Amino acid sequence: MQAPAYQLHHLCIYERQPRDAMWNWLRWYHAIPAYYWEGYADMHHTGEGGVDYTFLACGGPFQMQLEAPPYQFEYERRWFAEHGSGINHICWIVPNALETVDHLQSAGATVAMPYEEFGGTYNGFVAIDTEGRWVEIMEYVGGFKTPDVEFRPVGHVGLQTLGVVQLCRDLNTQVDWYCEVLGQRIVHDARSDNEGVVYLADHTYGDRQCVSVLATPALDAEHALMDRHGPVISSVLYQAADVTQAYADAVAAGFEEISAPAQDDRIGSITGYLREPSGNIVQVRERFEFAA
Numbered sequence: 042m043q044a045p046a047y048q049l050h051h052l053c054i055y056e057r058q059p060r061d062a063m064w065n066w067l068r069w070y071h072a073i074p075a076y077y078w079e080g081y082a083d084m085h086h087t088g089e090g091g092v093d094y095t096f097l098a099c100g101g102p103f104q105m106q107l108e109a110p111p112y113q114f115e116y117e118r119r120w121f122a123e124h125g126s127g128i129n130h131i132c133w134i135v136p137n138a139l140e141t142v143d144h145l146q147s148a149g150a151t152v153a154m155p156y157e158e159f160g161g162t163y164n165g166f167v168a169i170d171t172e173g174r175w176v177e178i179m180e181y182v183g184g185f186k187t188p189d190v191e192f193r194p195v196g197h198v199g200l201q202t203l204g205v206v207q208l209c210r211d212l213n214t215q216v217d218w219y220c221e222v223l224g225q226r227i228v229h230d231a232r233s234d235n236e237g238v239v240y241l242a243d244h245t246y247g248d249r250q251c252v253s254v255l256a257t258p259a260l261d262a263e264h265a266l267m268d269r270h271g272p273v274i275s276s277v278l279y280q281a282a283d284v285t286q287a288y289a290d291a292v293a294a295g296f297e298e299i300s301a302p303a304q305d306d307r308i309g310s311i312t313g314y315l316r317e318p319s320g321n322i323v324q325v326r327e328r329f330e331f332a333a
């Protein structure tokens with residue numbers, strides 16, 4: 042079977058108080074491209090309940106989905122009872138979600154939510170990767186699509202979402218899995234002795250600059266997340282033309298400081314770290330481009 046094409050789309054934050062938490066993002070250059078609730082035709086209507094999703098975007102194709110409790114499905118409610126507010130999953134768009142079920146399972150993933158068709162919006166399911174992080178798979182059907190924002194830096198600091206960071210227990214194994222199974226390729230490799238940071242990009246990287254980063258924990262805040270949750274989707278990654286000002290603006294917007302912008306040799310750039318209201322890490326680094 043030919044491997045399906047997996048395109049990085051969004052991460053999803055489960056947040057106890059999303060309407061309050063959202064203000065930090067809105068004060069920090071973000072926009073709301075879509076808000077879905079259970080009154081929206083076809084959207085996630087199941088026997089278990091309705092939805093409340095707000096998408097957030099900032100100048101790039103990678104978006105965040107902020108989801109409000111009590112959560113639609115029992116498997117989601119179980120996760121929230123165990124982990125609380127945090128990043129629940131990363132979502133990938135594929136041409137055919139049903140074919141992808143077998144593809145991921147044959148590669149060692151398990152299924153958290155079985156394949157389901159949501160009327161004229163999308164088909165999808167949720168898998169769990171080989172270290173326990175959640176992978177949502179979506180296939181758009183009909184004309185439905187979560188709207189994009191303009192793909193250009195926002196504000197005088199030139200802020201853009203870039204992607205997501207996942208903390209790994211066995212970095213080499215996870216890099217191999219995401220490359221071989223999800224068709225990612227390495228665009229930046231800063232590993233030694235199975236520790237460090239690896240930037241991965243999907244097949245659209247030349248047009249849609251976004252990345253998924255696999256890393257071992259380095260900051261105390263990263264070790265704390267991993268100790269609490271195991272291998273975890275830890276961080277939202279940004280690039281900015283003016284990192285110092287973007288960082289100061291984030292603090293003014295309500296994000297908690299972790300470490301002010303400084304040279305980070307693992308990433309090879311000036312990088313600052315913050316914490317957002319749900320407890321996840323926000324990483325802002327200088328703008329630089331890898332070869333497309």
Ligand SMILES: [Fe+2]
Nearest residue numbers: 053106132177
């Ligand atoms: Fe999602």
